[in-house]
Amino acid sequence: MFSKPLFKxxxxxxxxxxxxxxxxVCFMLSCVMLITGRGTISSTKSAIQNTIIDEExxxxxxxxxxxxxxxxxxxxxxxxxxxxxxxxxxxxxxIKAGMPQEQAAALAGQKAYASAVKALxxxxxxxxxxxxxxDEDSDEAKEVQGVVFYTLNPMxxxxxFMYDSFYQEHGENVIxxxxxxxxxxxxxxxxxxxxYVMTNVSAFLAGNMTSKDNxxxxxxxxxxxxxxxxxxxxxxxxxxxxxxxxxxxxxxxYRANLEYRxxxxxxxxxxxxxxxxxxxxxxxxxxxxxxxxxSDALEEVGKMDMYGILVGSIFFKMAGLLLPIIYMIMTSxxxxxxxxxxxxxxxxxxTSIKRHTVTFTQAVYLVGSLLLMFTCxxxxxxxxxxxxxxxxxxxxxxxLLINLGAFLVLFALGGFCFMMSCWFDRSRRAMAIGGGIxxxxxxxxxxxxxxxxxxxxxxxxxxxxxxxxxxxITLFDPISILDGTTAFIWKxxxxxxxxxxxxxxxxxxxxxxxxxL
Amino acid sequence: xxxxIELKDLTKDYGNGRGIFDISLNIAEGEMVGFAGTNGSGKTxxxxxxxxxVKPTSGAAYVYGKEAWKHSSEFVxxxxxxxxEIAFPDFATGTAFLKSRAEYLGVRDMSYAxxxxxxxxxxxxxxxxxxSKGMKQKTAIVAALIGDPExxxxxxxxxxxxxxxxxxxxxxxxEEHARGKTIFMSSHMFEELEATCDRVALxxxxxxxxxxxxxxxxxxxxxxxxxxxxxxxxxxxFKGLGYEIVRDQPQYSQVTVSIGSNDLNNLFSDLxxxxxxxxSEVKYNLDTYFRKRLxxxxxxxxxxxxx
Numbered sequence: 060m061f062s063k064p065l066f067k068x069x070x071x072x073x074x075x076x077x078x079x080x081x082x083x084v085c086f087m088l089s090c091v092m093l094i095t096g097r098g099t100i101s102s103t104k105s106a107i108q109n110t111i112i113d114e115e116x117x118x119x120x121x122x123x124x125x126x127x128x129x130x131x132x133x134x135x136x137x138x139x140x141x142x143x144x145x146x147x148x149x150x151x152x153x154i155k156a157g158m159p160q161e162q163a164a165a166l167a168g169q170k171a172y173a174s175a176v177k178a179l180x181x182x183x184x185x186x187x188x189x190x191x192x193x194d195e196d197s198d199e200a201k202e203v204q205g206v207v208f209y210t211l212n213p214m215x216x217x218x219x220f221m222y223d224s225f226y227q228e229h230g231e232n233v234i235x236x237x238x239x240x241x242x243x244x245x246x247x248x249x250x251x252x253x254x255y256v257m258t259n260v261s262a263f264l265a266g267n268m269t270s271k272d273n274x275x276x277x278x279x280x281x282x283x284x285x286x287x288x289x290x291x292x293x294x295x296x297x298x299x300x301x302x303x304x305x306x307x308x309x310x311x312x313y314r315a316n317l318e319y320r321x322x323x324x325x326x327x328x329x330x331x332x333x334x335x336x337x338x339x340x341x342x343x344x345x346x347x348x349x350x351x352x353x354s355d356a357l358e359e360v361g362k363m364d365m366y367g368i369l370v371g372s373i374f375f376k377m378a379g380l381l382l383p384i385i386y387m388i389m390t391s392x393x394x395x396x397x398x399x400x401x402x403x404x405x406x407x408x409x410t411s412i413k414r415h416t417v418t419f420t421q422a423v424y425l426v427g428s429l430l431l432m433f434t435c436x437x438x439x440x441x442x443x444x445x446x447x448x449x450x451x452x453x454x455x456x457x458x459l460l461i462n463l464g465a466f467l468v469l470f471a472l473g474g475f476c477f478m479m480s481c482w483f484d485r486s487r488r489a490m491a492i493g494g495g496i497x498x499x500x501x502x503x504x505x506x507x508x509x510x511x512x513x514x515x516x517x518x519x520x521x522x523x524x525x526x527x528x529x530x531x532i533t534l535f536d537p538i539s540i541l542d543g544t545t546a547f548i549w550k551x552x553x554x555x556x557x558x559x560x561x562x563x564x565x566x567x568x569x570x571x572x573x574x575x576l
Numbered sequence: 577x578x579x580x581i582e583l584k585d586l587t588k589d590y591g592n593g594r595g596i597f598d599i600s601l602n603i604a605e606g607e608m609v610g611f612a613g614t615n616g617s618g619k620t621x622x623x624x625x626x627x628x629x630v631k632p633t634s635g636a637a638y639v640y641g642k643e644a645w646k647h648s649s650e651f652v653x654x655x656x657x658x659x660x661e662i663a664f665p666d667f668a669t670g671t672a673f674l675k676s677r678a679e680y681l682g683v684r685d686m687s688y689a690x691x692x693x694x695x696x697x698x699x700x701x702x703x704x705x706x707x708s709k710g711m712k713q714k715t716a717i718v719a720a721l722i723g724d725p726e727x728x729x730x731x732x733x734x735x736x737x738x739x740x741x742x743x744x745x746x747x748x749x750x751e752e753h754a755r756g757k758t759i760f761m762s763s764h765m766f767e768e769l770e771a772t773c774d775r776v777a778l779x780x781x782x783x784x785x786x787x788x789x790x791x792x793x794x795x796x797x798x799x800x801x802x803x804x805x806x807x808x809x810x811x812x813x814f815k816g817l818g819y820e821i822v823r824d825q826p827q828y829s830q831v832t833v834s835i836g837s838n839d840l841n842n843l844f845s846d847l848x849x850x851x852x853x854x855x856s857e858v859k860y861n862l863d864t865y866f867r868k869r870l871x872x873x874x875x876x877x878x879x880x881x882x883x
Contacts, residue, residue: 064679072666393666401663406719409627410680411653574629576659 062412062420069424073390080386081432084379085439091374092443095366109294112281116296117305122342124264124306125313129334130203131210131256134183135236138211139243139252141178146171168240176213183207209263210256211236229299231262253314261306265299287450312341356517363515364541366451370440370458371537372513375465377505380532383432383469384501388494390428391476394421395569396489405576418566422477426562429469437462457540464535464547467554471531472497474561481565484575503530513538531557580605580727580758585635586625596621596782598635603760608753610769611762612866613779619762620660622779623731626760627657639727653681656720660731660762662712670700670707670715674722681723689722695744709736717745721752728752730761734768746772766862778866786869793862798834800858801843805829806851814850819843832858 149170153163184204185195193199212222214237226233239251267273274297278288295301320333395418398404407417440462441455476493483489503526508514510523527533534554539547581603589595596618603609613619624630625637628648637644639651667673674689683689693700698714707715713736720728728749734742750772753759763769769776770790778785800822805811811829815821823832835843847855 064676067679068665068667068676071672398665402659402661403663403665405627405629405657405659406665406677407680408629408648409652409655409657410677411649411651412680413649571631573631574624576624576627576629 060416060419061423062416064410065407065412065417065420066424068407069394069421073393073424073428076386076389077428077432080382081435084382084432085435087382088374088379088436088439089443091378092370092440092447095369095447095449112290113294116277116281116294118342120264120268120296120302120305121309122338123268124261124309125338125342127206127210127260127264127306128257128310128313129338130187130206131260132253133187134179134207134210135252135256137183138175138179138236139248142171142175142240143243145174172214172237172240176211179207179211205267206260206263210259212259225266226259226262229262229266231258234258257307257310257314261303261310264306265302268302269297269299309341313337316341352516356515359515364452366447366449367453367457367541368513368538370453371461371541372508372511375436375461376468376532376535376537377501377508379436380465380468380501383429383465384472384497386432387425387429387469387473388476388490388497391425391473391480391493392486392490394425394480395477395565396480396483396486399484399574399576400486402576404574408574408576414570415566418481418562418569422562422566425473425477426470429473430466433462433466433469436465452541452543457543460540460547461537464537464540464551464554467551467558468532468535471534471554471558471561472500474558474565478561478565478568481569500530500532503527504532507533578605579603580607580640581626581760582638582641583622583625583635584638586622586632586637587634588621588625588630589633594782595633596625596779599779599782599784600635601777601784601787603758605758606753606756607775608749608759608761608773610773610776611760611779612764612766612769612776612862613762614764617779618782619779620731621782623660623729623760623762626729627652627655653723654726656723656725656728658713658716658720658728658730658733662709662716664704664712664715667704670698670702670704670711673704673715674700674719677719677722683723686722688724689718692718692721692748695748696741697744710738710741713737714741717748721748726757728757728759728761730759732763733761734763734765742768766866770862776862778869780870780873785873786866788862788865790862793860793865796860798836799840799860800832800834801855802830802832802858803847803855804853806853810850810852814846817846 146167149167150163153166154160158166184207187207188195188200188203191199191203193203209222209225212220212226212233212235214220214235220233220235223233234255236255239248239255242248242251268277274288274291277296278291281291291297316337317334320328320337321330324333395404398407404417408414437459440458444453444455444458476489476497479489479493480486483492506523507526507530508523509518509520510525511527512519531554534550536547536550539545539550579602581601583599583601586599587595587597589597599618599622601609611619611622621630625632626639626644628637628644628646631645639648639655642648642651644651664673665676667676678684678686678689692698696714696717698711698718700715700718702711704712704715713733717733720730730749733749734745737745746768749759749761753772759772761769761773766776770793773790775787775789777787802823803814805814806829808826808829811826811831814831815824819831819833819835821831822834823830825831833843
């Protein structure tokens with residue numbers, strides 16, 4: 060089945076070509092991986108990325124701030140309502156009971172405050188949570204509760220306030236709502252209340268967002284954009300003052316607009332619809348403001364793993380395949396057809412080596428040399444990845460899979476060229492057909508790249524994607540490998556099967572045909 | 577004696593009358609058979625069948641009783657093959673190539689090869705690519721003989737060799753023959769077949785035209801002599817003696833007589849009575865034999881065609 064001298068002969072006659080090509084491919088690969096890994100891949104990309112993240116986080120904060128403000132305001136309005144009615148009820152009954160005016164007022168104040176807090180706790184919050192459609196134990200429900208109570212900052216029985224320490228910690232000048240209650244009936248109270256809510260809500264938001272847990276959560280959520288904690292800090296989103304500023308200005312905007320719109324109410328508008336509209340308007344992110352296609356494109360660029368695509372789809376699927384394909388075409392041709400054409404195959408077949416031993420040995424040499432070549436590139440790429448300092452989803456396992464994919468492409472194409480080499484007497488014809496079709500596949504893949512989804516849609520030419528359907532190389536799917544999906548596995552299997560069938564068919568053909576030796 | 581190579585109605589039809597048809601030939605052990613024919617007459621195709629490189633359309637070639645197409649790998653090792661068109665594998669030098677041959681054939685002892693190299697005055701360290709045609713031919717011959725094979729299958733082995741080398745080669749072949757090897761050698765040069773072979777098969781247009789034993793050629797029953805007389809009178813007088821005259825050239829007073837070896841003494845004693853300018857034997861060789869033979873065939877064909 061296997062002939063050692065023949066294998067030796069093939070190594071000797073094709074070894075130099077193999078060495079040259081392998082060194083060249085590894086050199087190219089390390090250049091690509093190290094040079095692109097050294098600097099930022101593209102300043103445009105990172106600018107787009109930063110803008111998107113900046114805008115996204117900011118609009119997220121603005122939306123939160125306005126939402127909190129809304130909750131805070133309605134909570135305090137409810138509080139005032141309950142407080143007032145309770146206050147009056149208690150005051151009247153106390154005076155009726157003959158309590159002196161001042162004492163009665165103090166009692167009524169105390170009682171009204173307690174029942175207003177209780178009403179917020181027992182009635183307002185559950186109602187709000189259910190009207191927003193949250194679960195009672197959900198994080199969102201807790202958030203609503205937090206907003207209400209941090210805004211109120213309720214007085215405890217010993218006369219201290221529950222969240223003073225929180226506000227003081229962030230250097231806030233604490234105003235207590237109890238101080239405002241004295242003027243509850245004044246016309247200026249509504250304005251005072253709004254200011255109070257705004258201050259507390261933005262302080263709460265800023266304090267909350269700068270807490271370690273929440274920063275981590277945000278970074279996790281933004282990881283797909285390539286955001287690291289340092290970058291997040293760089294944007295200033297872990298800075299309390301900055302966050303508070305953002306929240307406050309959003310709320311100010313909202314308040315002013317809301318006031319104006321409510322004064323000039325048009326037909327068909329309700330207070331609710333205006334609030335919703337304003338909320339969207341103010342907190343609109345950059346992406347939401349752009350036309351959908353543009354925003355999609357920008358988001359795509361922001362999310363793109365340029366390094367992974369460069370190494371996986373551009374190098375191993377195209378540029379890096381060129382030289383191995385040339386080696387494969389020349390070698391597969393030299394192993395059989397070249398020797399039949401020149402006649403030197405006679406020397407092999409006149410030494411009791413059977414024909415299927417010849418094809419088997421030569422196929423083993425071809426496949427083995429390709430495997431060794433891609434082992435070299437795999438080692439090179441893993442070393443380069445460790446040297447290169449770049450943010451990418453590539454790791455050594457994915458690189459191994461990508462190298463395996465490139466090898467399987469060569470295995471399949473090599474099988475085809477080998478079959479052609481077994482098929483024809485004329486080495487030129489074998490090379491023309493086998494090599495021509497292999498090159499066609501490679502060129503089709505290059506053209507198909509411009510239509511394939513790995514390119515951002517801005518520069519994609521959809522029509523060119525058809526080239527991907529006519530190329531065997533399309534079955535090598537580095538995107539699936541990079542994304543960690545399993546679609547690449549069956550494609551690998553198809554490549555392996557195509558190659559295997561070709562090697563077997565070539566071997567059978569070679570055994571059955573006349574040889575002009 | 578048992579047959580080493582047997583060709584039984586071997587036919588390979590390439591269409592348009594090309595190919596070989598109904599070739600039957602047996603080569604006994606230790607026999608040396610020549611295979612003569614013009615270019616394109618089917619010599620190489622026949623030899624490829626023996627090597628099992630080509631599948632016959634019908635009939636079969638057997639070597640040691642084994643059908644060549646299916647079982648060639650079982651006997652090719654015993655065949656030293658010099659292909660008609662020499663092309664070596666991609667080795668750098670002749671030495672590397674010969675070493676690889678030895679490895680393929682499991683030959684350890686290179687002394688025989690070295691002896692051959694010396695006799696053929698071959699410099700195997702030369703680059704295979706830059707070798708002249710003759711050098712390549714010599715290398716191919718050494719490569720064929722390196723494993724000391726039982727059969728030699730030589731397809732026009734002397735093309736490209738200069739006359740000195742050709743005779744050196746023929747000496748080697750003769751020695752191999754003397755050592756009991758079975759040799760089948762094709763050539764379009766009759767002299768070298770005549771000098772070495774036991775039998776020669778003539779192939780023309782893909783068919784065996786004739787097989788002749790060289791004993792018949794070397795020791796023919798009748799010989800021909802050309803005699804020129806000094807005077808026309810003598811010439812006329814000689815014609816009256818009743819010898820069989822195959823060619824008559826009165827303008828030179830020349831006759832060519834055909835004579836059985838038993839009558840040779842009579843002729844010479846008769847000739848003492850004449851004044852002759854010269855007498856020479858008309859060489860009877862393979863060339864003349866096959867020429868005659870082919871002409872006869874041609875005549876027959878033309879006749880058939882006319883009819």
